[in-house]
Amino acid sequence: MVSPLVLILCLTLPLIFFFQKQRTLKNKAFPPSPKGLPIIGNLHQLGNSSLFFQLFELSKTYGPIFSLQLGLRRAIVISSPKLAKEALKNHDRVFAGRPSNLIGPQKLTYNGLGISFSPYNQYWRETRKTCVAHIFSSKRVSSFSSVRTFEVKNLIKKISSHASSKKVTNLNEALISLSSTIICRIAFGRRYEDEGVERSKFHDLLNECQAMLAGFFVSDFIPFLGWIDRLNGMHKRLDRIFKELDKFYQEVIDEHMDPNRDTSNGEDIIDVLLQLKKHQSLSFDLTIDHIKALFVDILVAGTDTTAATTVWAMTALIKNPRVMKKVQKEVRNFGGQKDFLEEEDIQKCSYLKAMIKETLRLYPPGPLLVPKETNEKCSINGYEIPSKTIVYVNVWAIHRDYEFWKDPYEFYPERFLDSDIDFLGQNFELIPFGAGRRICPGMHMALASLDLILANLLHSFDWELPEGMTKEDIDTQVLPGITLLKKNPLYLIAKIFNKG
Numbered sequence: 001m002v003s004p005l006v007l008i009l010c011l012t013l014p015l016i017f018f019f020q021k022q023r024t025l026k027n028k029a030f031p032p033s034p035k036g037l038p039i040i041g042n043l044h045q046l047g048n049s050s051l052f053f054q055l056f057e058l059s060k061t062y063g064p065i066f067s068l069q070l071g072l073r074r075a076i077v078i079s080s081p082k083l084a085k086e087a088l089k090n091h092d093r094v095f096a097g098r099p100s101n102l103i104g105p106q107k108l109t110y111n112g113l114g115i116s117f118s119p120y121n122q123y124w125r126e127t128r129k130t131c132v133a134h135i136f137s138s139k140r141v142s143s144f145s146s147v148r149t150f151e152v153k154n155l156i157k158k159i160s161s162h163a164s165s166k167k168v169t170n171l172n173e174a175l176i177s178l179s180s181t182i183i184c185r186i187a188f189g190r191r192y193e194d195e196g197v198e199r200s201k202f203h204d205l206l207n208e209c210q211a212m213l214a215g216f217f218v219s220d221f222i223p224f225l226g227w228i229d230r231l232n233g234m235h236k237r238l239d240r241i242f243k244e245l246d247k248f249y250q251e252v253i254d255e256h257m258d259p260n261r262d263t264s265n266g267e268d269i270i271d272v273l274l275q276l277k278k279h280q281s282l283s284f285d286l287t288i289d290h291i292k293a294l295f296v297d298i299l300v301a302g303t304d305t306t307a308a309t310t311v312w313a314m315t316a317l318i319k320n321p322r323v324m325k326k327v328q329k330e331v332r333n334f335g336g337q338k339d340f341l342e343e344e345d346i347q348k349c350s351y352l353k354a355m356i357k358e359t360l361r362l363y364p365p366g367p368l369l370v371p372k373e374t375n376e377k378c379s380i381n382g383y384e385i386p387s388k389t390i391v392y393v394n395v396w397a398i399h400r401d402y403e404f405w406k407d408p409y410e411f412y413p414e415r416f417l418d419s420d421i422d423f424l425g426q427n428f429e430l431i432p433f434g435a436g437r438r439i440c441p442g443m444h445m446a447l448a449s450l451d452l453i454l455a456n457l458l459h460s461f462d463w464e465l466p467e468g469m470t471k472e473d474i475d476t477q478v479l480p481g482i483t484l485l486k487k488n489p490l491y492l493i494a495k496i497f498n499k500g
Helices: 004-026 051-062 081-090 103-108 122-134 138-143 145-164 171-188 197-213 227-231 234-257 269-279 288-319 321-335 350-362 443-460
Strands: 065-070 073-078 378-380 383-385 390-393 461-464 491-496
Touching: 051 065, 051 073, 073 081, 081 378, 081 390, 103 197, 103 234, 122 269, 122 288, 138 443, 145 171, 145 443, 145 491, 171 197, 171 269, 171 288, 171 443, 197 234, 197 288, 227 234, 234 269, 234 288, 269 288, 288 321, 288 350, 288 443, 288 461, 321 350, 321 443, 350 443, 443 461
Parallel strands: 073 390
Antiparallel strands: 065 073, 378 383, 461 491
16 A cells, blocks of 8 residues: 555655746746646646637737646747748757657657657658658659549549439548548558448548547646546557557558569559568668558548548638639639549649648648647747747648738638749748648648549539538538548539530
8 A cells, every 4th residue: 555655745746846847937038828727737728629729819819929838848839920930940950859758649650650750860850751752752643643543533423423313422521531542542552442341440440540649648748647548548548549550550561561462553652661671771770660650641641631621622612602613614624525634634723723722721731730849949039948848830820810811711712823822831821731841741642632633523513502501501610630620521412514
């Protein structure tokens, strides 16, 4: 039995440490902060649901850079293009870290062996360089063109059957299914959509993985209260999903290592990684765990983000008929009598490209990006930011900054016509994929699918709301999590466009 003295010491020593740290920080020039409570700080004022919006509301009171006390950890929130540039360009290296020892990401990425959640070090630099050269290069993205084309054509066929029978289409469901199929074929060389139970199992695994990556663990912020995570079942849930995912990854790898495997459909990403492992062509020993960790980046970053952005684009278009008509006129002019728009056709569609930029501005797939952590102390906007400070870049707020955007809440693609503003990380008023060293390496892979899907949905069909609904009934509520997902499915009626 634990003695009362030991119990008192266990409870009071962390408190003494916490308040000493608080007094030390008060003497330094640190960004303003909402008043918090002992031990938990500002944790009680935040929640997973629309965290980006809660931080946006706080920025109205405390300014474009403010601080938070998250248990025993300090954080800052950046909410303006000017300060985003200062952090992600002027101090890029300092802000390239990731919060250390977060339970969910650490477990699911085999102790930070992927790209997204790895700390900033030599391993991360080598891994990113390898992925950019061998997985996300322009040549590799182009090599998967036939996969994208085949799967988007399948989607068009399915929606055509809905249109013929006057059936309502659940675009959320259809687009998540499409995105996951494209990613699985590109990554694993197989599709799960026609496999019944296997399909359901795969989607359940993916959803649970995303939930755990964004999940709240008390021990991430207040280590001495970590027992709460075991009491509420979070550790048990995390262990279960990790084992299931690890088994799934191993089955995929075993299939690829089978010498009798059919390779007539060409190389997929697992083939590429296994070849790199076999030839030992990297500066470090690429292990099976490294490959499994990269699965998380490919699956999570590649599935939900593309589907979510497509759903938001269609949501914005159905609420803005003027824009819908204008973009349809453009894609149909370029498409002519074709039944399907190819990738090379789409590059000519400037208004479509502007519409996609505007969608990414209003509905960035990662509204807070992946949280960062400072590698060393630095000065931002006159404030002293200590090393190991968690950093949230509120992209959702930055994309609505009145100083940089006219009528920022209006869906108006014309703002990007004859404009040099792009999302490649140099214009800090538009950073849906991040900027600096940590910019999303799979951006071009995602955009290739996004362009093709949207162009053909708009080229092949006229879209209407179900009977009895008006555009005012279409809501923009979001689900909690890393990715900006529409909470309520978008149901639309497709009508086949007569090209004659």
